Amino acid sequence: MTLPILYSLRHCPFAMRARLAIFKSQKAVELRDVKLTNKPASMLKASPKGTVPILVVSASQIIDESLDVMLWSLGESDPDNLLLSSIVELSDLLTFIDIYDREFKPCIERYKCAKRYHETNLEACRNDCEVYIQDLERRLSKHAFIMGEYESLADIAILPFIRQFAKVERQWYVQSSYNNVKRWLNNYLQSALFNKVMAQYPIWEEGSEPIIFCGS
Structure with missing residues (x-):
């Protein structure tokens, strides 16, 4: 075959x-x-x-x-x-992912460039990213995964982008107050799956x- x-x-x-x-x-x-x-x-x-x-x-x-x-x-x-059949609508998963694809990903690219080229707007670029990280933190303070207690397409779809965010200013990220995001990300990064x-x-x-x- x-x-x-x-x-x-x-x-x-x-x-x-x-x-x-x-x-x-x-x-x-x-x-x-x-x-x-x-x-x-x-x-x-x-x-x-x-x-x-x-x-x-x-x-x-x-x-x-x-x-x-x-x-x-x-x-x-x-x-x-992971499609959460009979739990949530697929359209809800896709709407969430679309926001991170269209809005969060460009913010990360600007953040990465600001760090790489030692630009003066690094903090502003980080703040733009944090709008979305704060949303994740709120969600993950209520349940283990983004959409609820079960892992979904949304988790693995945005995982690589959150990993990128965490690597830009590693020390800042480690010391940040986003404890639920850090838990969620670490669980993936330390997994046999990853x-x-x-x-x-x-x-x-x-x-x-x-x-x-x-x-x-």
Whole structure:
């Protein structure tokens, strides 16, 4: 049987959340880690926009948006009920994720740039991010996960972005009062799940031995 092919990049947050969902779904894919400075011809043929993740399900089905990869994976198999079927509406999960994708992610990019280039607006950029971190802190003060007592698509969809936020000013973050966010993030970062999803694989080239990636 031919497996779907996932073009990925280890530290890209969008590729990371796609791998998280695939791992959680227990679906098997052929993983192809790539360098964006040397994109394989087969990857560009599948999706000319050339960004990861790209999931080649078949010749006629190419998925090149991370959230769509997540939804496809969990639509195929969702043993942990991350879509919270019969608990909340899928639209509620997608609305939450959309806010973090459209609003929070650009704030993180500005925050990272301010730190990297020693700009004078670092604190202002951090404050912009904190609006969303404060929302998470409120939610996580009431229950173990973002949408309630059960883990959901929302948790693993924004996890890579919260990880990015925590790394910009590490010492500031560690000393911050966001204890519930820190608990939630640490639980993921210290988990076997995260270690497996973040395992390092050789860069794929034409003719490479297939690498099978799946949850268990």
